Amino acid sequence: MKRFAAACFAAPIALAIAAPGAVAKEADEAKPTAAAPQEYTANSTSKQMRGTFGGKSVSYTATVKEEVLKDDKGTPKAAIVTTSYIAEPRDPSRPVTFLWNGGPGSGSVWLQMGAFGPKRVAIPSDAKDDGGPPYPILDNPDSLLDVTDLVFIDPVGTGFSHVIGDADTKDYWGITQDARSVAKTIRQWLSENGRWNSPKFIGGESYGTTRSATVINELEGGYNDVAVDGIILISTILDFAAGDTDDGNELGYITNLPTMATTALFHGKATAASPAQFAEEARQFAIGPYAAFLLKGQNASAQERAAVRAQLARFTGLSETYLDQADLRVSPGRFYKELLRDRGLTVGRLDSRYTGKDLDNVGEYPDNDPSFYGIDGGYTAAVNHFMRDTLGYKTDRQYVTIGSVQPWDFQKEGRTSTYFNVAPYIGKALRENSDLRVFVGQGWYDFATPFFGAEYSLTRPGYPQDRIQFHYYDAGHMMYVRDEDRTKLSADIRQFIRER
Known part of the structure; x- marks a missing residue:
């Protein structure tokens, strides 16, 4: 009886010792296999075009393309649409300028179809309502294509850009998250187009200037730098307390x-x-x-x-x-x-x-x-007509001129303060990149981003004033809606780029 009990007790021990490989094999078979990265085919279209800009005839390729952003495992997470205008024949030493609008939640239609793209929509220049269609879409001699290639970026939730599959918009809708995705898009575009050693400019309008400050921090704030020659700020908002009139803020x-x-x-x-x-x-x-x-x-x-x-x-x-x-x-x-x-x-x-x-x-x-x-109808019609019909970009998505990207995370990474000011990113970049310069364009009649607020933000200690230049225009937030100011703005930025 004792021998039977001992044998019974020893049996499972013997089995356990004798079959570790079998147990491990069963465990491996029970594990779910890692899913292969999902496939995603980027949407794109290109067209050869020609125009006269700044008095110079330029042949160029217009390309609308989804830049697919992937996670560390290679899974596609977002498609950020870029619209590029590249002079032909291509020159890797030619400047390239990356531009975006603001919101947050605004597509790049405003700067692209209003100021710097090779085509523009004609709306009344004298502060009158743009009325109903058709809106003339004209050649734009004020485009900057004579001095720089142009890349317009629509962040996630704007233009045709979107998340892919089950990706979460919260990974893109926030001051730091947004800047990282835009900086990643820039790096990707530079690699795909062989432009790492080109002179580089970045810029935006309204919240796009906020984005410019956070993007320069993502591009130059670490050790894997993308050095930039100039930042273009149009209708600047960097210190959000500067224009706020909440009770108690004088x-x-x-x-x-x-x-x-x-x-x-x-x-x-x-x-x-x-x-x-x-x-x-x-x-x-x-x-x-x-x-x-x-x-x-x-x-x-x-x-x-x-x-x-x-x-x-x-x-x-x-x-x-x-x-x-x-x-x-x-x-x-x-x-x-x-x-x-x-x-x-x-x-x-x-x-x-x-x-x-x-x-x-x-x-x-x-x-x-x-x-x-007074202006939104013309711009919406123009960007859809130009992208879809002229360039031939095929999509079922609606172009988001200005949409909701809420909730937006306004918290700077590593900070818990409710004081929101990104201007120090620009000050740091200026101090650490001796060739970096800043262009600031402001309208006299802009309450969204008042010119005195921009001056206040960029004249604090720590900002080299000899590399910041201010320019003023006889219009408002989108000074380029006034014909004379669009031409002046273009000439001022053209000179800024040439002075690199």
Whole structure:
């Protein structure tokens, strides 16, 4: 009996010792096999074209292509559409410029079909509504193709760009996530086109300037650098506190005042020799007596209040009674409605030259922004017609001119502060790349990204001022909608590129 018990006890031990290979084989067979990376065929089209830009005849290839971004395992995760215009014959020493718009959530249609692409949509230049189609699509002599090849990038969720399969948009919708995907797209494009040693420029408009700052950090902030020759900032927003007028933030009233002044001048509510002169007077008042008054809060004297109120009325075109009721702090939203209330009109946010008519005249804020609904139809029609019909890009997707990319993660990597300012990325890049220069273009009539806010952001300590140049235009956020300013902007940037 004892021998039987011992034998029974020993049997399973013997089996376990005798068959480790068999057990391992069974375990391996039970494991799911690693899935092969899913296949994805990038959509693309190309067309040979010719045009005259900056007075020079240029043959070029226009290519619309999905740049497929993959994870470390080779699985396709996102398709970012680039539209490239490359001069022929190709020259690897020729500059290449990567451009995008803002939002976040905006496609590159605005800069591409409005300013720098070889074709542009013609909309009224005098701040009038663009009406209904057909909209003329014209050759654009102001395109930069005579001095640089051009690559327009639509980040995920904009234009025709999208995630692939079960990829999560949260991996792309955020300040750092977005910058990484755009930087990866640039690296990929450089490799595919043999352009690693070309002079390089990057740039954007509006939130696209925010993206430019975060992308330069991704390109030059580590050890695997992509060195850049220039950053082009159009309608700049880097320090998000600089233009904000939430309760308790006095800085926004300071940085918006010069734009209120130029707007009042444009609409005949103020008097001065020129927008540039009036803007400078307003700057000095805003940063001097007005800033001192605001910072004193309720400790400001009655005499100071009266003096500031009188000057504020002169610069804004608003009555002293209204200013007093607003406690000498007028937000842009209230200004849009109040400036031309006596005419039954509102002024635009993106471009305060534009005027609109609300349902009634008693509200505190406008119903909508006339400087946006005055142009959006023309651009949407133009980009779809050009991409689909002229270039032959075939897709069932809708082109997203401006769409929702929410929730957007505004948290800088490694930071928990609610203060959101990406300008230091540019300061760092300037200090660490002695050839890097920055172009800043601002419209006098832009409340979305006021020019004084851009100046404030880029004149803090740590920014080499000899390599930052400011240019100003007699229009608003999208200064290129005005014909004279599109030509001036193009000439200014063309010179900036040539000076590399």
